[in-house]
Amino acid sequence: MLSRLSNIADQINGPMLFITATSLVMLIGITAAMIYFTFRYHSRRNPHPEDIHGHRVLEIVWTVVPTILAFGFFWYGWQGYRYIKSPPPDAIQIDVTGRMWSWNHTYENGVESPELYIPVNQAVKLNLHSQDVLHSYYIPAFKVKQDAVPNVPGLFLWFEAYQTGTYHVFCAEYCGMSHSAMLSKVHVVTAEEYNTWLETEGAKVAEMKKAAESGEDGGNLHILGEALSKSKGCTACHSSDGTKLIGPSYKGIYGKTETVVTAGQERQITVDDAYIKHSMLKPTDDIVKGYQPLMPSQEGLVSEAEIKALTAYIKSLQ
């Protein structure tokens, strides 16, 4: 309940405890008075009521006391909040992107990961972005939360985790069908483990880049594409086995002729490399008939190499 898992939790537990204690005292006191009066002045015991119109001193007391309390609560909360909004300049910076319905974490060396890895006892600052609708990055154990708003830069949260372990990440702002499945994890590890993880992942990224740039389809480009499809969150809406999710299944679409709605007009297109690329970068231009314009644009989020890999993957699903 009042666990001390992060520096931010400390800022929140204090005021919560203070307000809860004050509230409980008042709640119990007032309820007890209410029950006592109801009993004592029940018409059976007190057949003759007395008209008391008020009491000036009492009114002043019960106006002033709540006022002082309210301002006290406010100030306590504001102090904590200022701290919550003041990240230290040397915090580790990680970019976090929310999209329907997954999270992606991008590290300074280019590593991307659907789950967050951070070192214990070091300040971490997550810069939040959204590709489509509102989301909210929430780690209950650390008591941190911040909305991610599309096209609004500068949204962030920061914290310092006190204990190694694995913790849950939720999306707290409703974002459509699979909102409650938009989960991730935070792995708090020691500084050494963190550095090793970052290096091995970085090496993988470099390897993939090379594979994608070297030649057409070395035979395993589509395997890279499959991994990308997961890590970029495409699988939330596109299946590989023909199942219709939010978007059409990848299976069998390559080379198919299908009906799309372009600026309100229906037309026929054939799915080829150029169309797939366009569908990723400007998905709202051509809406596949029978679907909603829910696909987030991947502009600036996928590189040329990654588009190639993804296309190869789609091509492979015949």
Place this chain on the structure above:
Amino acid sequence: MSDHAAPVRKPVHHGTVPNAADVSFYDFKGRWSGIYSWIFSTDHKRIGIMYLALQVGFFLIGMALGFLIRLELIAPGKTIVTAQTYNAIFTMHGVIMVFLFVVPGLSASLGNFLLPIMIGAKDVQFPRVNLFSWWLFLCGAILAVLSFTTGSGPPDTGWTFYAPYSIRTGTNVTMAAMAVFVLGFSSILTGLNFVTTVHRMRAPGMTFFRMPLFVWALYSTAWLQVVATPVIGITLVLIMVERAFGIGVFDPVKGGDPILYQHLFWIYSHPAVYIMILPALGAISDIIAVHTRRTIFGYGFIAMSSVAIALFGSVVWAHHMFVSGQSLVANFVFSLLTMIVAIPSAIKVFNWVATLYKGSIQLETPMLYALAFIFLFMIGGFTGMMLGVLSVDVHVHDTYFVVGHFHYVIFGGLGFSLFGALHHWYPKMFGRMYHQVPSKIAWFLAFVGFNTLYLPMFIMGWEGMPRRYYDYLPEYQTWHVVSTVGSWILIAGLLLMFGNLLRSLKTGKPCHELDPWGGGRTLEWTVPSPPPLENFDTIPHITHGPYDPDVPEHK
């Protein structure tokens, strides 16, 4: 505060002694008969009852949807419906409960029935506009139902219609927004009518500070309805325009601003909370005064606190947006203002409790609801303070903590107050008494069920369970199960209560006394039960405060 100056207290309500020739407004033969005598009636009493009928109907639908939500959540994973259906269900639950039950609330139903009587008037200022408001309400309600049942599926945005999701989803959002737009006009017209009625129609001698507290509350509410409702109207029109023509107002991809939507939405929807709670607070004051059979403690403070709540309540909207990314200055100001609204609310609670002191209390069903109300309202208020505190809100925002909080305020507040008020004015409205024993059992079940349902939400919320979740991690299950069991108890109580009230219309003991409680001092207790068409034979002349006895027992 009340008027002690009147040197001789003569019985003043002489004009209203019932005479045998008076027939009740039910029996009065007008131009229309049958159902037309209702749907074309401009009588504020009939209109009030028609609102009540619609509201109770929609409450029952909303309750059924709430039951489904809780049933789905009894276990993680899929229990009874799919994710998309679940999202549609909680959206419909919210839209129905907020716009078709809570916003009209006590004001459209009981307010319509009682306001003119309480100020000694024959009707509201604009009876035809009043009927028109009801028709608009009906149209809005039909549109809402159509939006759930036709087109591309019921809206799945939550009742808040947050952009840009509401712009992009393929579900029937446009029609739902249209429904809320029309309902808004109904609300605005009722507000206008009530403001004018209070200003122009008070009986001679009824100064503002001789008005019953329910009237004060209705008056403050009416202002909010007039001032705040147009904002949501425009906002939802913008959503419709954006969906239809792709004009970028709120969707950032088209250059719009989703945070602007949140501001516009809450500029109305926060005051809407006060639109519904103020009449509830007013009704509680009146119920307590009657069932303690004494004058209200601190009349002026309670009346002024209503006004203060209406004023401050209009400028706290952005406390819904503490983690939306708005500026620190905005957060500072809105957190502070939010704390200030707690003060008039606290003042009311203290004065109610003080009114119990040296009263002669009858624990009739309305009084039980009133006492339960105070308890639930306090919990709602305290948890509201926690949410208003910036640092705490970062953690509990958009979790079950919020769900628990607003159900304590809205359901524990408005709901319990409305149920109490229904029992309290039941003999006045229908000329019969409800059956006592089932009404008390129903109250008990509702109170126990309510707390079993909503208290666990504070715990879940503090532990991080986000709201609007179809599925959840197994560690939250224990409290979800408790909560779902609570919903069954609560629903049993509510069904018993409505069933009992309905049955009593036919089988209740006839009760034609002017004042069946023996403690009523406001004007509605001086007219027959049920009242005649124009309420009063001759308009009464008022010489003292609303809760002072005609013939003083003490001085």
